[in-house]
Amino acid sequence: MSRHSSTLSRHPLTAAVLTGMLLTSAVTAFAQDTGTTNLDKVTVTGSLIPQTEIETHTPVVTITAEDIQTRGFTSVADVLQQSSLTTGGLQGGQTSASFTQGAEAAGMFGLSPSYTKYLINGRPMLSYPALYNGGDTFNNISGIPIDIVERIEILPGGQSSLYGSDAIAGVVNIILKERMDGSVLNVRGGTYTEGGGSTFRVSGATGFNSADDRLNVLVNAQFESSNPIWGYQRDVTKTTNGKGYTAQVPTNDFLVVNPAAGNAYLMMDPNLCANVAGQFGGTTVLGTRAAGQSCGSIYSPGYKTVKNGKDSAQVYSSFTFDASDSLQLFGDVLYSYEDVKYATGSNYTWWGTASGYGRFWDQTSGQWMNLQRAFAPEDISANGYKDILNTDRNKAYQVTLGGRGTLGNWDYSASFTRGEYKLTERNFVRWADPINNYFEEHVLGPQLGTRSGYAVFAPNWDAFYAPIPAGDFATFTGYTESQSRTWQNLGRFQLTNGTLFSLPGGDAGFAVVAEAGSEGWDYTPDERLMDGSVWGTTAVAGAGHRSNYSLTSELRLPLLDSLTVTGSGRYDAFKIGDSTVDKATYSVGVEFRPIESLLFRGKYGTAFRAPSLSDAFQGLSGYYANGSTDYYRCGQLGYAPTDTTGCAYDSVSVFGQRAGNPDLEPITADVWNAGVVWAPLSNLSFSVDYYNWKIKNEVDTLSSDQLLLAEYYCRNGLVNNTSASCDNVNEWITRDASGVLDEIYTPKMNVASQNLQAITASAKYVQELGRFGALQFSTNYTNMIKRELQPQPGDEYLDLLRDPYNMWIYDSYAKVRADGSLAWALDKWTTTLYFNYVGKTPNYLAYAGNGYDYVHPSGAKAGKWGSYTTYNLSVNYRAAENMTFSVMVNNVFNKMPDNQASNYPGTSGTPYNNYFYNIYGRAVYVQAKYEFGGK
Structure with missing residues (x-):
C-alpha cells in the first residue's frame, strides 16, 4: 500500500512545533537531532488531503495522550471544559436540577455546545437523547475511555465546508488508538482533600498482531467508579450564604404566606418551631426576614449533590487487516455504559398549596394563605437524600466497518457506521393526588366550602409544624422512568490524490467525499409526567427522523514554494418531515511563507447548522405569557404599537x-x-489568530410580543417585518367571540443573529539542559473581542461583553481564558505544572442591578470578580522499563470561588457562579501503569 511519504529538510517552523510535542511523548526525545527528518504525509483534522506541513491555513490545537496524563485531566470532558477555547458557562453535574445533569457538555467561544461538531476517529458522535437546557440537541462527551485516547484535535472556527452541519464554532476530533504492541494495565485512585468524590479507575488494553503483521487487533476495557460530592461537604454550599451582603437567614422550610398581603409571612406555630427543631440534623430554628417569620435551617441547601456519582464502563476494539498490497480492511467498535446518580436537594423536594389550590381561606384566622413545606432528610429515611437519588443510565454503541486502499495514484476509503444511544432517566417524584390527599388528611383537614372560588380549610398547625412520621414519606413519593434514544447510520466514500499534478510549489492534492445516512430521535417521558400524576413536574415528548446526503471536495494548490491556496466546498441535503433542507458551503484558505520560519495564514468560508431533530419535532409545552401587550386591541382604541401607555390591554x-x-x-x-x-x-x-463570525437565522422560540405585533400589522394592512407571517398570525392566535385573546402558539423559529470576534494565541518553547534534562513550556490564550446578540428581528443588538445582565442571562461566560504547562524531564522523571486561568467575570450584583454602577443599600457594589487561576502538578517516575508510577495533585492550592459569596444575598444556597466555577477543591490521584508483552 502506498503511504505517500517524502523526505524533506525540516525548517524552523515545523521543527519548533514538533519539538514542542516531544517532551511528553518520550523523555529521550530531547536528545534527538532537530535537523533533517523524514516526515510521512498524514491526515489531520481540518483537511482531507494528507500533507507534511504541521501548521496550515487552519489552526489546530492538539492534546496528546501524554498531555492528558501529565496535566491531570481525568476525562475527555475535563480536557475540553478546561480548554482556553471554552469561554462559556456549562450545565452539568455541578448545576443541580439542570435538564441534562447526568451528561457532560463543552463548547467553544461561548456558543452553544450544539455549535461544535464532535467526532470520534473522524466520524460524527451520536447526539444525546435528552436536550441541553431543555431544548437543544448536543453531544455527551463523558462516555469515552480516556486511557485509550491517542490525541484530541480541536479545530476552531467554521468548518462546514469539510464537516457539514453543526461545525459553526469548530470541530473536535477525538482519536482513539488503533494499534498496540503488547499490553498495558492502568490502575488509578483518587480523592478530594475536602471530602467526597473519591474515584477508582482500572483499564487494560492489549494488541494482537499476526506473525506477518497483516492483522492487527486492539482491545481496551475501562471501568470507573466515583462517589458524589454533597453540598454539605463544602463550606461554600453547606449552608445559606454566611458571607453575603445581607444577613444569613434560614431557608423557608415551613412557611405560611398571605398572597393577598404581598406574600407576607405568617407564623402560625405557637411553639415557634420547637417541634421541628430536629429537622436537618437538629438545625431547624425560627427565622426572621423582612416579610415575617418561618421555620427553617441554614443547613438545608447542603443536601444536594454538587458533583455526580458515577459508575461507568467502556469497551473499545479496533482492527486492521491487509487483505492485499492495495487493500486494507478496518473496523472499530465503542460501547459505553454509565450509571449517573445525583440529588437535587430540598429546594426541589417540597410540597405547597399554590400549585394545587392557588390559595385557600383559613376559616380560623380569616386570612388567605398558601403553605410551603420542604422535606428534611429525617422525613425521608435513616439515610435521607442518599435513598432518593435520581439515576441517569446511558448505554451507547458505535460500530464502523470499512476498507481502504490504492488504485494507481488514488487512495480510496469506504466505510459504514451504525450507532445507537439509549437513555433511561429514573427520577424521584411526588405523586400529585397522594401528596395532596396526605396533607389534606393530616394538615388542611376537610374542605369547608369555597370562598371566591377557592377552597376553605381550618388547618391543624401542630400537624404542619411537625416531622413526617416514619414510613409516611414513601406513601406519596416514588419514581418515574423515562426512555429516550437516538440512532445514526452513515455511509462514507472518499477518494484522495496527493499528486494530482505538479505546481511550482509542489504537488497539488485533491479529495472528494460522498456521504449518505439517516438519524432519529425519540424522547418518551413516563406517561405519569404527561398526565398530571406527578406533583410539580412535567415533561415534553418528541420524536422524528431525518435522512441526509452530502458531497464534499477539497483542492490544495501549492502555487509557489511560499504560497499555497486550499479550497473546499460541500453540499448537504436533509429530508426532515415533508421538507428538504439543503445548504452549500465553501471555504478558501491561504498559506504564505515569505521565509521558512514565518507563516501568514487566513481562511474565509461559510458554515451552517441544519434544523436538529429536537428543533423540528419537539412536542407541545404550555406557559403563560404575563404582561403581554395586545397591540391589535390597543390599535382599535387608537394606540400606536410604539406607545401603548394607558391602553387597557397594555x-x-x-x-x-x-x-x-x-x-x-x-x-x-x-x-x-x-x-x-x-x-x-x-x-x-x-501563533496568533483572529476569528470573525456573523451568524444568522438562529433558532429560538418566537416571542409572544413579536407574534402579537405581527397581528397588529397584518390586521391593519401594514408592512409586516416581523418573523411571523400573516398566515402564521391567522394560525397561531386564537381569540374568543368578543375578541379577547384566548391562546397563542409560539413555535421555534429562525429569529436571532449573533456577531462574534475572538483572538487566540499560543506559544511553545523547549530548552535542553544537558545532564539536567529538558524543559518545555506551552500556553494557549483566548480573548473574546466582540459578542453581540439580536434576540429577535428588529431588536437592538445586546452587547454580551459589556452588559452584565445579558451576559448572565444568555451565556454566563468569561471574556478571557488561558491555560498552559511547564514540564521538566530528567532521566526517569517527568514533572509537569499545569495552570488554568479564567479572566474577570461580572459578579452577581452586576447582574441583579443590571449594570456595573449598581450599589446595594447595604453598600455592596456591582463589578467583576477577579481572575481565577488553578494549578495542577504531576510527577511521573519510570521505575522500570515496563512500570511507571504517577502522582497527580489537581488544584494544588485548593482554590475555591468562595470570594464570590460576598456578592450574593444571605438567602443564597449557591453563592457562586456554578455554570463556570466549581467547588471541588484539591484532588489527589495515584496511578500505576504496567506494560508487558511488547516487542
Missing part, C-alpha cells in the same frame, strides 16, 4: 404553547480567520 395574560417546527431553515454563518505563526528558533514558536 398588560394582559394569555396562555401559550410552544413546540418544534419542521419548517425551520438552516442557521447560517459567514466565518473568517487570519493569523501568523512564527518560529524564530527551532525550539520556539508563536
Whole structure:
C-alpha cells in the first residue's frame, strides 16, 4: 500500500512545533537531532488531503495522550471544559436540577455546545437523547475511555465546508488508538482533600498482531467508579450564604404566606418551631426576614449533590487487516455504559398549596394563605437524600466497518457506521393526588366550602409544624422512568490524490467525499409526567427522523514554494418531515511563507447548522405569557404599537404553547480567520489568530410580543417585518367571540443573529539542559473581542461583553481564558505544572442591578470578580522499563470561588457562579501503569 511519504529538510517552523510535542511523548526525545527528518504525509483534522506541513491555513490545537496524563485531566470532558477555547458557562453535574445533569457538555467561544461538531476517529458522535437546557440537541462527551485516547484535535472556527452541519464554532476530533504492541494495565485512585468524590479507575488494553503483521487487533476495557460530592461537604454550599451582603437567614422550610398581603409571612406555630427543631440534623430554628417569620435551617441547601456519582464502563476494539498490497480492511467498535446518580436537594423536594389550590381561606384566622413545606432528610429515611437519588443510565454503541486502499495514484476509503444511544432517566417524584390527599388528611383537614372560588380549610398547625412520621414519606413519593434514544447510520466514500499534478510549489492534492445516512430521535417521558400524576413536574415528548446526503471536495494548490491556496466546498441535503433542507458551503484558505520560519495564514468560508431533530419535532409545552401587550386591541382604541401607555390591554395574560417546527431553515454563518505563526528558533514558536463570525437565522422560540405585533400589522394592512407571517398570525392566535385573546402558539423559529470576534494565541518553547534534562513550556490564550446578540428581528443588538445582565442571562461566560504547562524531564522523571486561568467575570450584583454602577443599600457594589487561576502538578517516575508510577495533585492550592459569596444575598444556597466555577477543591490521584508483552 502506498503511504505517500517524502523526505524533506525540516525548517524552523515545523521543527519548533514538533519539538514542542516531544517532551511528553518520550523523555529521550530531547536528545534527538532537530535537523533533517523524514516526515510521512498524514491526515489531520481540518483537511482531507494528507500533507507534511504541521501548521496550515487552519489552526489546530492538539492534546496528546501524554498531555492528558501529565496535566491531570481525568476525562475527555475535563480536557475540553478546561480548554482556553471554552469561554462559556456549562450545565452539568455541578448545576443541580439542570435538564441534562447526568451528561457532560463543552463548547467553544461561548456558543452553544450544539455549535461544535464532535467526532470520534473522524466520524460524527451520536447526539444525546435528552436536550441541553431543555431544548437543544448536543453531544455527551463523558462516555469515552480516556486511557485509550491517542490525541484530541480541536479545530476552531467554521468548518462546514469539510464537516457539514453543526461545525459553526469548530470541530473536535477525538482519536482513539488503533494499534498496540503488547499490553498495558492502568490502575488509578483518587480523592478530594475536602471530602467526597473519591474515584477508582482500572483499564487494560492489549494488541494482537499476526506473525506477518497483516492483522492487527486492539482491545481496551475501562471501568470507573466515583462517589458524589454533597453540598454539605463544602463550606461554600453547606449552608445559606454566611458571607453575603445581607444577613444569613434560614431557608423557608415551613412557611405560611398571605398572597393577598404581598406574600407576607405568617407564623402560625405557637411553639415557634420547637417541634421541628430536629429537622436537618437538629438545625431547624425560627427565622426572621423582612416579610415575617418561618421555620427553617441554614443547613438545608447542603443536601444536594454538587458533583455526580458515577459508575461507568467502556469497551473499545479496533482492527486492521491487509487483505492485499492495495487493500486494507478496518473496523472499530465503542460501547459505553454509565450509571449517573445525583440529588437535587430540598429546594426541589417540597410540597405547597399554590400549585394545587392557588390559595385557600383559613376559616380560623380569616386570612388567605398558601403553605410551603420542604422535606428534611429525617422525613425521608435513616439515610435521607442518599435513598432518593435520581439515576441517569446511558448505554451507547458505535460500530464502523470499512476498507481502504490504492488504485494507481488514488487512495480510496469506504466505510459504514451504525450507532445507537439509549437513555433511561429514573427520577424521584411526588405523586400529585397522594401528596395532596396526605396533607389534606393530616394538615388542611376537610374542605369547608369555597370562598371566591377557592377552597376553605381550618388547618391543624401542630400537624404542619411537625416531622413526617416514619414510613409516611414513601406513601406519596416514588419514581418515574423515562426512555429516550437516538440512532445514526452513515455511509462514507472518499477518494484522495496527493499528486494530482505538479505546481511550482509542489504537488497539488485533491479529495472528494460522498456521504449518505439517516438519524432519529425519540424522547418518551413516563406517561405519569404527561398526565398530571406527578406533583410539580412535567415533561415534553418528541420524536422524528431525518435522512441526509452530502458531497464534499477539497483542492490544495501549492502555487509557489511560499504560497499555497486550499479550497473546499460541500453540499448537504436533509429530508426532515415533508421538507428538504439543503445548504452549500465553501471555504478558501491561504498559506504564505515569505521565509521558512514565518507563516501568514487566513481562511474565509461559510458554515451552517441544519434544523436538529429536537428543533423540528419537539412536542407541545404550555406557559403563560404575563404582561403581554395586545397591540391589535390597543390599535382599535387608537394606540400606536410604539406607545401603548394607558391602553387597557397594555398588560394582559394569555396562555401559550410552544413546540418544534419542521419548517425551520438552516442557521447560517459567514466565518473568517487570519493569523501568523512564527518560529524564530527551532525550539520556539508563536501563533496568533483572529476569528470573525456573523451568524444568522438562529433558532429560538418566537416571542409572544413579536407574534402579537405581527397581528397588529397584518390586521391593519401594514408592512409586516416581523418573523411571523400573516398566515402564521391567522394560525397561531386564537381569540374568543368578543375578541379577547384566548391562546397563542409560539413555535421555534429562525429569529436571532449573533456577531462574534475572538483572538487566540499560543506559544511553545523547549530548552535542553544537558545532564539536567529538558524543559518545555506551552500556553494557549483566548480573548473574546466582540459578542453581540439580536434576540429577535428588529431588536437592538445586546452587547454580551459589556452588559452584565445579558451576559448572565444568555451565556454566563468569561471574556478571557488561558491555560498552559511547564514540564521538566530528567532521566526517569517527568514533572509537569499545569495552570488554568479564567479572566474577570461580572459578579452577581452586576447582574441583579443590571449594570456595573449598581450599589446595594447595604453598600455592596456591582463589578467583576477577579481572575481565577488553578494549578495542577504531576510527577511521573519510570521505575522500570515496563512500570511507571504517577502522582497527580489537581488544584494544588485548593482554590475555591468562595470570594464570590460576598456578592450574593444571605438567602443564597449557591453563592457562586456554578455554570463556570466549581467547588471541588484539591484532588489527589495515584496511578500505576504496567506494560508487558511488547516487542
